[in-house]
Amino acid sequence: MLGLLILLLCFLFLLYMAAPQVRKMLAFGVCTSTVQLPGKVAIVTGANTGIGKETAKELARRGARVYLACRDVQKGEAVAREIQAVTGNQQVLVRKLDLADTKCIRAFAKDFLEEEKHLHILINNAGVMMCPYSKTADGFEMHIGVNHLGHFLLTHLLLEKLKESAPSRIINVSSSGHLLGRIQFHNLQGEKFYHSGLAYCHSKLANVLFTRELARRLQGSGVTAYSVHPGTVHSQLTRHSALMKCMWWLFSYFIKTPQQGAQTSLHCALAEGLEALNGNHFSDCQVTWVSGQARNETIARRLWDVSCDLLGLPVD
Numbered sequence: 001m002l003g004l005l006i007l008l009l010c011f012l013f014l015l016y017m018a019a020p021q022v023r024k025m026l027a028f029g030v031c032t033s034t035v036q037l038p039g040k041v042a043i044v045t046g047a048n049t050g051i052g053k054e055t056a057k058e059l060a061r062r063g064a065r066v067y068l069a070c071r072d073v074q075k076g077e078a079v080a081r082e083i084q085a086v087t088g089n090q091q092v093l094v095r096k097l098d099l100a101d102t103k104c105i106r107a108f109a110k111d112f113l114e115e116e117k118h119l120h121i122l123i124n125n126a127g128v129m130m131c132p133y134s135k136t137a138d139g140f141e142m143h144i145g146v147n148h149l150g151h152f153l154l155t156h157l158l159l160e161k162l163k164e165s166a167p168s169r170i171i172n173v174s175s176s177g178h179l180l181g182r183i184q185f186h187n188l189q190g191e192k193f194y195h196s197g198l199a200y201c202h203s204k205l206a207n208v209l210f211t212r213e214l215a216r217r218l219q220g221s222g223v224t225a226y227s228v229h230p231g232t233v234h235s236q237l238t239r240h241s242a243l244m245k246c247m248w249w250l251f252s253y254f255i256k257t258p259q260q261g262a263q264t265s266l267h268c269a270l271a272e273g274l275e276a277l278n279g280n281h282f283s284d285c286q287v288t289w290v291s292g293q294a295r296n297e298t299i300a301r302r303l304w305d306v307s308c309d310l311l312g313l314p315v316d
Ligand SMILES: NC(=O)c1ccc[n+]([C@@H]2O[C@H](COP(=O)([O-])OP(=O)(O)OC[C@H]3O[C@@H](n4cnc5c(N)ncnc54)[C@H](OP(=O)(O)O)[C@@H]3O)[C@@H](O)[C@H]2O)c1
Pocket: 045, 046, 047, 048, 049, 050, 051, 052, 069, 070, 071, 072, 075, 097, 098, 099, 100, 125, 126, 127, 128, 129, 146, 173, 174, 175, 176, 229, 230, 231, 232, 233, 234, 235, 236, 237, 238
């Protein structure tokens, strides 16, 4: 018995010693594009931490003017200073954006449109996962409200600017969790049934459907859209679930770092010749498959119309 215990401890010790190598092996997909971005303008939502911060840092490193769209401006300012110091790029700006409040989204877009002539890269990265049942300022369930409707509205408000700045790209950070998602139009706000994990998956499916419908509508405009699964990444996303936090901590040496998690978003934003793959879903810097519901054009169009309706946007 003691022998077995010693063997197990030795195995765990070796496993943890090998963790950096295992992590390297599991972190497939590196953005290999060498594109530089002087004169280009980018927005990254949720850029004060995790994958968003690393994405913004790399865009700044390549010379873009980068807007960190954060709900906590103080946190954003600290990160902007850090990015400026690391990259030497002073054009890293912080603007308040709370995706759980459509008034704030509209104010952000209004100020941005007045301030900037161009927008070349929009990275809809911010997200919440496994929140207890709660609602946004406009009464939307938090996951669908922040992860889908907030970004849906933001993208709509910035779309003309993206078209004027073409070629330009929109990246929607989704998740492989979309595979478990369902768009239940009779329960979109989770009022009849709510499960925090499933609510996250539904909202991530909405990200994929939005991307595909957006790409279809944008054909020929010079603006392309991609959805992304960043991988399993050690970040603050698990903050609402003690169990997930524990698991992420336990496996933290093996899962992707935020910098590794940013690679697929960066690939979709930067890689040359990606236009033919407009509307596709990417993981590890490669096109990957999506669930049956995510490929359903009828659901995508209906979700588009319902989203416009909920947000008071004209249905076209
Ligand atoms: N980590 C993973 O394993 C994983 C896997 C698949 C997909 N993803 C996706 O990757 C994206 C980035 O997640 P992450 O892992 O980097 O998580 P994270 O570290 O928790 O970062 C999430 C970001 O979203 C922001 N945010 C949350 N609610 C917001 C709101 N109402 N308005 C504006 N910003 C808000 C957060 O701001 P505060 O700091 O102020 O809260 C934070 O900056 C998410 O869309 C997530 O669904 C992550």
